[in-house]
Amino acid sequence: MSRPPPSIAAPLAANDIAQPPSDSQWGDIVQQLGAEIAGPLSAALERIHTLISTGQIDRQGLRALRDSVAQAREAGMVSQQLARLASGRLRLSRERVPLTQVLRGVLTQRSRETQARGIQIRQLLQPIEVHTDASLLFSLLNAVMDWALANTHSSLEMRLDLTPWPAKARLMCRFAHRSLDLGSAPSAAINAPPESLNSLHWRLIEQTALTLGALPLREDEAGITMLTLEFPHVAGDESVLQQELAPPVRPELADRPELDDPTPSHNSKPLAGCHLLIVSPRREVRQEIQNAVRHMGLIIDAVGSMDEALQFCEEGLPHGIAFEQSMRDADFDRLRADILGEVPGFSFIEVLDGEQQTQLSTATADHMARISRQNLQDALPSVLLFELSKAL
Numbered sequence: 001m002s003r004p005p006p007s008i009a010a011p012l013a014a015n016d017i018a019q020p021p022s023d024s025q026w027g028d029i030v031q032q033l034g035a036e037i038a039g040p041l042s043a044a045l046e047r048i049h050t051l052i053s054t055g056q057i058d059r060q061g062l063r064a065l066r067d068s069v070a071q072a073r074e075a076g077m078v079s080q081q082l083a084r085l086a087s088g089r090l091r092l093s094r095e096r097v098p099l100t101q102v103l104r105g106v107l108t109q110r111s112r113e114t115q116a117r118g119i120q121i122r123q124l125l126q127p128i129e130v131h132t133d134a135s136l137l138f139s140l141l142n143a144v145m146d147w148a149l150a151n152t153h154s155s156l157e158m159r160l161d162l163t164p165w166p167a168k169a170r171l172m173c174r175f176a177h178r179s180l181d182l183g184s185a186p187s188a189a190i191n192a193p194p195e196s197l198n199s200l201h202w203r204l205i206e207q208t209a210l211t212l213g214a215l216p217l218r219e220d221e222a223g224i225t226m227l228t229l230e231f232p233h234v235a236g237d238e239s240v241l242q243q244e245l246a247p248p249v250r251p252e253l254a255d256r257p258e259l260d261d262p263t264p265s266h267n268s269k270p271l272a273g274c275h276l277l278i279v280s281p282r283r284e285v286r287q288e289i290q291n292a293v294r295h296m297g298l299i300i301d302a303v304g305s306m307d308e309a310l311q312f313c314e315e316g317l318p319h320g321i322a323f324e325q326s327m328r329d330a331d332f333d334r335l336r337a338d339i340l341g342e343v344p345g346f347s348f349i350e351v352l353d354g355e356q357q358t359q360l361s362t363a364t365a366d367h368m369a370r371i372s373r374q375n376l377q378d379a380l381p382s383v384l385l386f387e388l389s390k391a392l
Helices: 006-013 023-054 059-086 099-109 111-116 134-151 187-191 200-212 238-245 283-296 306-315 330-342 373-389
Strands: 095-098 120-125 129-132 155-162 169-176 215-221 224-231 275-279 299-303 320-324 347-352 369-372
Touching (some): 023 059, 023 200, 099 155, 111 306, 129 134, 134 169, 200 224, 275 306, 283 299, 299 306, 306 330
Parallel strands (some): 120 155, 275 320, 320 347
């Protein structure tokens, strides 16, 4: 089994870590974050200087500039999720979650992206339910997909089963991290795992899994990577599980139930990692929507036309679309029908001018949420929390 260099082994791919990272390990993560943001931005700045000096940029250079900015942006988004885990203020819920159904939903949501990259996914999934935090589980599964898709050279195998007694849910993700046609390459080059396996996405997987109590086990050997996540609390004997999962009662709080507030803290950001696409021809409307949800840890993209939205969604689907009422036309109807054909529960939120009572998708005939522009700041976070949580 291949392991990272000794100097970074513990924080990067320490398969037997059972405790949260130390301050020094978080320091390593921050250092890596700086490198993954500064590198792409330096490349982008160099291309901008070239553009300024020559006044010219070709299509390939423009694409490289866009990719560099996208890489830095992605690293920043991962850092937001890592900061959430490091805050110490994250409150986990314990609920019965259909792990198989959630995983299939994530794979369906990412199907356009995998097809665009020519990656096939083999699914061998047993029906399993676990007791865990649903939103953090959703973030973990998406992080696994981000990491695996960035590193595979062929396909992915996703397997979900139960271990022998004591029963644990075991999710395995297997892929080739190098091309299979390296027969002439030196053996050291073949066996050494690429540095991309130890990216910020891996850090996010590791820390999210540990926060959930799911031990991340990773093996890199002979060009193949196998990630195994074990979830200890399989749905079964509810009385035993309740005893296992019940938090200890502090004596000084035993007679003060009002202090045991189950409401998530402001910093918990239950939608961190979810992706929202904003569609509006008016810049001020796009900005108002972004400002209303900026604190929620969402990944946000904005486009100014339905044609741009169609092109955006061809490469991969967001988790929800907030659009201005004026954008409802034949192109929108086609986009909506296309998306709902793949993801029946996909969230659409229509933003209207004038006075309009806020409506959730469960209260409308066409199953679209609606909100007045003047209510965005007060009501949109709650609407998004309800609508996007349906997929979790």
